[in-house]
Amino acid sequence: MRRLHNKRQTQREIARAVVTEPEGILAPLNRRSKSERIQRMIQLVGILRALAEAEDLFSDDPWDSPKLLSLYREANKILSTCPVRWSPVVTPPPERYTFRGRARTVEEEEEVCFVRWVLTQRATGDISRIRTCRNCNRWFLAVTSHQFFCDEACRQKFHSQDPHFKERRRLYMRRFREQEGRRNRR
Numbered sequence: 001m002r003r004l005h006n007k008r009q010t011q012r013e014i015a016r017a018v019v020t021e022p023e024g025i026l027a028p029l030n031r032r033s034k035s036e037r038i039q040r041m042i043q044l045v046g047i048l049r050a051l052a053e054a055e056d057l058f059s060d061d062p063w064d065s066p067k068l069l070s071l072y073r074e075a076n077k078i079l080s081t082c083p084v085r086w087s088p089v090v091t092p093p094p095e096r097y098t099f100r101g102r103a104r105t106v107e108e109e110e111e112v113c114f115v116r117w118v119l120t121q122r123a124t125g126d127i128s129r130i131r132t133c134r135n136c137n138r139w140f141l142a143v144t145s146h147q148f149f150c151d152e153a154c155r156q157k158f159h160s161q162d163p164h165f166k167e168r169r170r171l172y173m174r175r176f177r178e179q180e181g182r183r184n185r186r
Contacts, residue, residue, distance in 0.1 A: 011143045025117050026130070028110055029139040037107060040078055041114055042139075045130055047075045048118060052127050082111060134158055 028038050029045075051071045121127045129142040135154040142148075149155035159165050 008143065025114055026139045026141065028114065035107075037111055040081065041111065041118075044075065044078045044115070045118060045127075047071055047078065048122050048127050049130070051075060052122065052125070079115070082115065 029042055031038065034042075051068070054065070054068050054071060118127070118130070121130060129145075130139065131142050131148065132139055133150040133154050134148050135158040136150065138150050140150040149158060
């Protein structure tokens with residue numbers, strides 16, 4: 001029997017595929033050993049996210065803002081250090097990217113795929129959805145704008161360690177036990 005998905009279920013499956021598969025696009029960012037190449041990729045995501053936020057503030061004329069210009073320079077500097085011949089340049093919207101050259105190794109191919117994907121996310125306005133989990137610091141693709149944890153277990157673990165939550169839970173359990181005691185006495 002064919003199972004129908006709603007939009008949110010489909011988005012969640014895409015987000016899981018991006019992160020959890022060994023060949024997932026964000027999988028290199030979640031490896032324990034962070035090579036120079038991976039650090040460069042992480043830095044590119046951070047700059048592109050900052051650029052998206054700054055472009056919202058200076059939407060009239062991006063060329064007048066020194067902050068925007070410096071972010072464009074930083075992003076283009078990172079793109080120019082990639083091992084393959086690159087021709088993408090980050091500019092104010094509308095942008096066009098062209099890619100030339102071939103990757104010589106698997107790592108270079110990962111980087112090419114990652115940069116293409118990140119630039120596509122930026123072009124569609126979804127770059128802010130690439131985040132790190134507040135609990136485990138893993139990279140993930142947020143399904144909603146208010147998602148800050150990679151999965152439900154991380155969200156629950158983070159909030160269960162919060163002192164405010166512990167105090168509320170302690171008071172709740174005290175009231176619960178008192179009510180339970182009254183019920184048993186009846």
